[in-house]
Each structure stands twice: as C-alpha cells, then as structure tokens.
Amino acid sequence: MAAKKSARARAPGRTQPQRERRDWTARARSTTLDAVRYSQFVALMKRALPIAAGAILTVVVVYSLLPRASDRIQVTAQRRGLIENDLAMMKPKLTGTDDQGNPFVITAEKAVQDPKNLHRAQMTKIEADIATADGHWMNATSDRGHFDMDKRLLSLAGGIQFFSDSGFELHTATLDVDMRSGLYRGPTTVTGHGPFGTMRADRFEFDRPGQMLHLNGNVRTTIYPSALRQRK
Numbered sequence: 001m002a003a004k005k006s007a008r009a010r011a012p013g014r015t016q017p018q019r020e021r022r023d024w025t026a027r028a029r030s031t032t033l034d035a036v037r038y039s040q041f042v043a044l045m046k047r048a049l050p051i052a053a054g055a056i057l058t059v060v061v062v063y064s065l066l067p068r069a070s071d072r073i074q075v076t077a078q079r080r081g082l083i084e085n086d087l088a089m090m091k092p093k094l095t096g097t098d099d100q101g102n103p104f105v106i107t108a109e110k111a112v113q114d115p116k117n118l119h120r121a122q123m124t125k126i127e128a129d130i131a132t133a134d135g136h137w138m139n140a141t142s143d144r145g146h147f148d149m150d151k152r153l154l155s156l157a158g159g160i161q162f163f164s165d166s167g168f169e170l171h172t173a174t175l176d177v178d179m180r181s182g183l184y185r186g187p188t189t190v191t192g193h194g195p196f197g198t199m200r201a202d203r204f205e206f207d208r209p210g211q212m213l214h215l216n217g218n219v220r221t222t223i224y225p226s227a228l229r230q231r232k
C-alpha cells in the first residue's frame with residue numbers, strides 16, 4: 001500500500017501551460033515616448049502651419065499671419081499614425097485668432113515629422129483662410145513645405161497662390177523664409193493682378209520688419225487709372 005501511495009504521489013498530473021511573460025514596463029515606456037513625441041509634433045505644427053500661411057500672405061504685403069499667443073490656437077487632426085516609421089498627422093487643422101482678433105483656419109493634407117530631428121517636418125497641400133474685422137476674406141495655398149524650427153527656416157514649393165474677395169490674385173512657385181531676419185525670398189517668377197492693375201517680376205524679396213517689397217528682374221506693372229479714381 002505504501003508503495004502504491006508513493007507511486008500515486010509521484011504520478012505527474014496535467015501541468016498548466018506557462019503564460020508568456022510580457023514586459024509591461026517596456027510597453028508603458030514606449031507608449032510614454034510616443035505621447036511625448038506626439039506632443040512635440042503638435043507644438044511643431046502650431047509653429048509651422050501659421051508661419052507657412054503667414055509667409056504666403058505677407059508676400060504681397062496684404063496681411064501678416066504670425067500669431068504669438070499659442071493659447072488662442074487649437075490643433076486637431078483627422079488621425080495620426082506612422083508612415084515608414086515617421087510620425088504623421090493626416091489632415092491637421094489649426095484654428096485660432098491672430099494678434100488683431102481675426103479668426104483663421106489653416107489645414108494641410110498631411111504633415112510628417114522627421115524621426116532624426118523632431119523639430120523638422122514636411123507638409124503637403126497647405127491652405128489658409130482668414131476673415132478680417134471689416135468682413136473681407138483671404139485664401140492662400142501652397143503645394144508643399146518644409147519647416148526647420150532649429151534653423152528657423154521655412155521653404156514652400158510646388159506652387160503658391162493667393163486670392164482675396166477684393167479680386168486680388170498672386171502666383172509664384174517657391175518661397176524661402178528666414179524667420180530670424182524676417183526676410184522672405186521668392187527666387188522664381190511672381191505674377192499678380194487685381195482691380196488696380198497687374199504686376200510680374202523674375203524674383204522678389206519682402207523685408208517684413210521694414211515692410212518693403214522688392215521686385216527684381218524684368219519687372220512689369222500696369223496701373224488702371226480708372227480704378228484708382230473710383231477708389232477716391
């Protein structure tokens with residue numbers, strides 16, 4: 001009997017399968033890093049989108065859209081995710097008011113953060129709409145842009161267009177903005193027309209601090225005297 005009991009005691013029962021151990025610490029750490037990186041991305045877009053819109057608009061000295069109070073700005077996105085390991089925002093939308101209280105909406109089709117430098121981002125299909133206190137509106141678009149917050153440089157390319165309800169229209173291909181000096185450089189042809197005339201030039205520079213627009217190379221302007229008289 002003792003032998004049987006001993007054998008029965010030693011008989012192996014069905015062992016429970018061991019559960020795979022998960023490193024919850026590593027997962028939490030990864031989630032935290034993603035959250036921090038996304039927060040930095042949102043902060044970057046708060047800077048990049050309004051500066052891009054401001055660059056487009058101030059080219060023609062029509063309006064300056066460079067909001068300084070970030071608490072008046074809200075960033076939303078349709079969705080976010082990874083594109084080839086890069087953090088991306090799909091259809092980011094920025095809303096807020098400028099320094100004079102005028103409401104604006106700035107959107108992009110996509111914004112992708114540089115994984116090697118979180119202060120750099122590529123943007124596509126940028127569009128800005130602003131309404132002024134006197135009831136007018138302006139719209140500006142750019143096909144793509146690159147923003148470097150460390151160097152404080154913005155480059156817009158692929159076609160830049162500006163429209164206003166007053167009938168003014170402007171087109172150029174590229175624009176480089178040095179945010180330290182406030183200098184806007186357009187190295188390609190710029191054309192524009194409106195109720196008071198037309199203009200074109202091979203290239204242009206806009207000095208924002210000095211509020212001076214310089215047109216260079218084969219400059220042609222046409223003024224409509226009748227429109228000016230009607231304005232008076």
